[in-house]
Amino acid sequence: MKISTQVMYAGNPKDLIDQIVSLESAGLDQVWVAEAYGFDAPTLMGYLAAKTERVQIGSAILPIYSRTPALIAQTAAGLDAVSGGRAILGLGASGPQVIEGWHGVPYDKPLGRTREIVDICRRIWRREVITNEGSYPIPLPEGQGTGLGKPLKILTHPVRPDIPIYIASLGDKNVRLTAEIADGWLPTLFIPEKAESVWGSALAAGKAKRSPDLGDLEIVAGGMLAIGDDVEPLRDASRPYIALYVGGMGARGRNFYNDLARRYGYEAEAEKIQDLYLSGKKAEAAAAVPAEFAELMNLVGPAGYVKERLQAFKEAGVTSLTVTPIGENPAKLVEQVKEWLA
Template identity: 75%
Template sequence: MRLSVPLQYAGNPRELIEQVVVLERAGLDAVWVAEAYGFDAPTLLGYLAARTERMLIGPGILPIYSRTPALIAQTAAGLDAVSEGRALLGLGASGPQVVEGWHGVPYDRPLGRTREVVDLCRRIWRREVIEHEGIYSVPLPQGQGTGLGKPLKILSRPVRPSIPIYLASLGDKNVRLTAEIADGWLPTLFLPEKADQVWGAALRAGAAKRSPELGPLDVVAGGLLAIGEDVTALREYARPVVALYVGGMGARGRNFYNDLMRRYGYEAEAEKIQDLYLEGRKEEAAAAVPAEFLELSTLIGPAGYVKERVEAYRAAGVTMLNVNPVGADPIGDVRQLRDWLS
């Protein structure tokens, strides 16, 4: 099992990246850089490539609606070049609030778009001359634009003809697509003990269509990390984050994270959190997050307990443990976890 961390939204990005540099020396294998509607991920990833030596680096995630497939492929190829083959490409559909509210483009056909983006990226990295008809038509057909577009292939030579693509997905159809076409999966709010009941059927259905050339699906999941005898109170740090996603990341009826909490079996709690959050009562929404949910979605407690949590993630199929160290000794906690995983 490999070990990764997400780069945090808040704070000075240069300082956060310096912390990642230290974590790399402690044994960290990868870092994921979120974008959402904050700083763009590729800029920070380029800086990370210069400051790190061996760890894998990738966006977690780039929304597929914010860039053309060609630009996504170019960005990943450029990152792979400056990092000497250490790039990962995390992609996702995001959600209507960000896509339409921030990027100003319609949130339509997420499954079809995802499939086409993945296919086009792989073709571009192989330096194929690109001709494609679908949601994305390349070149633009006659009657659209100037009519001067012509089929092209990427000018530069990518370091690798295939860069690992990880998809963020939660719903059955998205997860099924992920298991079919992606190199890896980036689920959010992952509860290992309940994962199979929510996603098992979709993962198996997608795997049945998976090309043997892709190999096994890499699964990236985890949560807050703190190892010690008196650290369980640190689980409370997850409350406002869970409340934000379950309560505020989407409208009623179009909140994928709220749907997920309901599928886990917390229907009443999910409804209450959303009601409170949308009424502006964010602290009350955070207080309504079930303690069991916080426990199952984190790795916080004495060493023996955290070892048990690691094994629960492993049993759920997780191959890259993605943790956010929040204890008094984050470097020591990562080093200890690395020792257990080796």
Template identity: 70%
Template sequence: MRIGTTLAYAADPRGGADDVAAWEQDGLDVVWVSEAYGFDAPTVMGYLAARTSRVHIGSAILPIYSRTPALLAQTAAGLDAMSGGRAILGLGASGPQVIEGWHGVAYDRPLARTREVIDICRRVWRRETLTNDGLYRLPLPPGEGTGLGKPLKILTHPVRDRIPIHVASLGDRNVRMTAEIADGWLPFLYDPQRAGDVWGDALAAGLAKRPADLGPLEVVAGGPLAIGPDVTGLRDLARPLIALYVGGMGAKGRNFYHDLLCRYGYPAEADRIQDLYLAGRKAEAAAAVPAELLERTSLIGPESYVRDRVQEFRDAGVTVLNVAPLGDDPRRLVAAVADMAR
């Protein structure tokens, strides 16, 4: 099992790169760069490529609606060239609030778009002459443009003709598609004890259709990390983020994170968090996050406890343990959990 971490939306990218360069020496294997409606991820990822030599660099995530499939492929190929073959293209649909509110693009047919984007990216990296007759029309036919478009292939030669594609997904249909066609899966709020109950059937159905040449599905999951006898209170630091997603990342009846909490067995708590958050009572929403959920989605406690938690994630099928080190000595934490994972 490898070790990863994520640079948060609001993080100072230059300071974050300093941290990643140090953590690479301590055993960090993968760094993920968030985007949402903050800094764009590829700029930060390029800087990370220049500051590191071994760690793999992934987007978590680039929304499929904010860039054309060809540009997503070009971006990943450029990063792969700059990093010497260390790029991971993390994709996701995001949600209507960001896609329609920030990008001004209709949020429609996310599964079909994701499937088509993945197929086009892989054809670009193989340097195929690009044509497509689906949601993305390549080239645009007469009547939808000037009629002057021509089939093209990427000018440059990608370092790899198969850059790993990871997909962020939560719903059954999306998880099933991810297990079928993606190289990796990026779930959220992953509880290793309950993940099988929530996603097991969807994963099994997708894996049953998975082409053999894709290899095993990578699973990237974890949570906040702190090791020591008196650190359990640090779990509360995750409350505002969980409340933001469960309460504010989507409208009532259209919030994937709210639905996930319900599937984990917290329907009343999910409703309360959402109601409080949408009413502007964010602190109360954070306080309503179940303590059990905080415990089950983190790695915080004495060393023996954290070691057992690492094993739980491994036993659940997690291949990249993604951690957010808390406290004054993150390098020690990364080194310790890297040792546990190996």
């Protein structure tokens, strides 16, 4: 199992990236750069590439609606080149709140668009001449433009023709698609003990259609990391994060994270969290997050307990454990987990 961490959209990115450099020395394998509607991910990924030597650098995530398929492919190829083949392209549909509210484009056909983008990216990296029909007509047909467009292939030579593509997904149809076409899966708010009951059938259906050329599906998931006999209260620090997603990342009736909490068995709690959050009562929403939720999605407690949590994530199929190390010496925490996983 690999160890990864995430550069979130809050705080000074240069300070956060300096920490990544120290974590790389401690054995960190991957770093994921968030975007949402903060700083763009590729700029920070390029900076990371210049500051690091070994760690893989992934976007988590680039929304599929914010860039053309060709630009997504070019961006990934450029990052792969400057990092020496260390880029991972993390894609996701995001949600209507961000896509229509921030980017100002319709949130439509997320599954079809995702499938087309993945196919176009892979063909671009193989330096094929690109044509496409569907949501992304390439070249733009006569009547929709000047009629002067012509099929092209990427000018430069990508370092790799098979840059890994990971997809962030939660719903059955999207998870099924992920298991079919992606190199990896980026689930959010992952509880290993509940993963099989929530996603097992969708993953199995997608894998049944999966090309053997893709190999096994990588799974990236995890949470807060703190080791000690008196660190359990730190779990409460994840409550505002959980409440933000379950309560505020989407409208009522169109919140994928709220739907996930309900599928986990927290129906009443999910409704309460959303009601409170959308009423502006964020602290009360955080307090309403079930203690079990905060416990099971994190790795916080005495050493023996954290080892048990590591095993639970491994048994759930996680291949890259994402951790947010909390404490005076984050690098030491990563070293400790790396030693346990060896």
